[in-house]
Amino acid sequence: xxxxLNLFQRMNEVRRKxxxxxxxxxxxxxxxxxxxxxxxxxxxxxxEFGILVFPSLVSAQMVETKGMTSKGNPIYLYDAVFSFEFxxxxxxxxxxxxxxxxxxxxxxxxxxPGKALSYAKKALMLKVFEIETGExxxxxxxxxxxxxxxKKEAEKPKPYPQATFDKNFPSWESAIKSGKTLPDGxxxxxxxxxxxxxxxxxxxxxxxxxxxxxxxxxxxxx
Numbered sequence: 001x002x003x004x005l006n007l008f009q010r011m012n013e014v015r016r017k018x019x020x021x022x023x024x025x026x027x028x029x030x031x032x033x034x035x036x037x038x039x040x041x042x043x044x045x046x047x048e049f050g051i052l053v054f055p056s057l058v059s060a061q062m063v064e065t066k067g068m069t070s071k072g073n074p075i076y077l078y079d080a081v082f083s084f085e086f087x088x089x090x091x092x093x094x095x096x097x098x099x100x101x102x103x104x105x106x107x108x109x110x111x112x113p114g115k116a117l118s119y120a121k122k123a124l125m126l127k128v129f130e131i132e133t134g135e136x137x138x139x140x141x142x143x144x145x146x147x148x149x150x151k152k153e154a155e156k157p158k159p160y161p162q163a164t165f166d167k168n169f170p171s172w173e174s175a176i177k178s179g180k181t182l183p184d185g186x187x188x189x190x191x192x193x194x195x196x197x198x199x200x201x202x203x204x205x206x207x208x209x210x211x212x213x214x215x216x217x218x219x220x221x222x
Contacts, residue, residue: 005049006088006091007086007088007091007095010049010050010051011049011051011086011128011129013045013049014046014051015129015130017045018041018045018131020131020132020133021033021038021134033122033126033133034122035118035119035121038122038126038131039125041131042125050089051087051089052086052089053085053121054084055117055120055121056084056085057080057081057082058083060078060079060081060113062078063076063078063079064076064077065106073108075107076106076107077104077112078104078116079102079104080102080103081100082100082103082116082117082120083097083099083100084098084101084121084124085097086098098124101124103116103117103119104116104119157202159204160200160202160203160204162207165203165207172193172211172214175188175193176189176190176193176215177214177215190212190214194208197211
């Protein structure tokens with residue numbers, strides 16, 4: 001490492017090294033990049049080019065939300081602002097302060113401050129070093145139209161597997177013929193079976209016809 005590089009030049013060298021992270025964690029229905037992923041990608045290069053990052057808490061407040069856990073514990077919102085200072089290891093007077101990075105986290109215990117700090121640090125590193133993120137390794141090379149087409153394709157209902165259908169059909173047939181009722185009192189009819197199965201996959205016309213062909217046994221009461 002040549003000591004003559006100033007802090008911004010060192011940070012630019014890190015920018016040359018890091019450019020993409022694949023989103024690796026599902027959060028509330030979407031894929032996200034984690035703090036650990038960003039740290040793993042950048043740490044060695046920060047060491048190589050002699051850059052340290054120091055976080056500081058600017059302000060924070062704990063706000064009780066209206067949310068409750070399944071056990072009845074209140075959920076709190078930790079709302080904070082952090083600052084981060086980048087420092088040149090070879091010349092500690094060469095530094096740059098990012099004054100305000102807001103972050104917040106929901107929690108029922110003492111983990112919220114750490115969650116918020118991790119989020120703020122992750123956001124800082126992604127933006128400062130202009131790191132691209134994507135849901136798969138190919139997505140970064142796709143146009144917006146291509147990404148939209150892939151999204152639409154992924155949202156299409158998946159077919160109900162024939163093997164699963166064949167496995168479940170005897171129990172469906174027995175339930176319909178015997179007039180079995182669900183815990184909510186609903187009678188197991190072909191329509192009910194079709195509705196239940198359709199939540200697991202799209203039934204083919206042949207599968208629907210086969211279910212509809214099941215007849216109740218004479219004399220059974222619903």
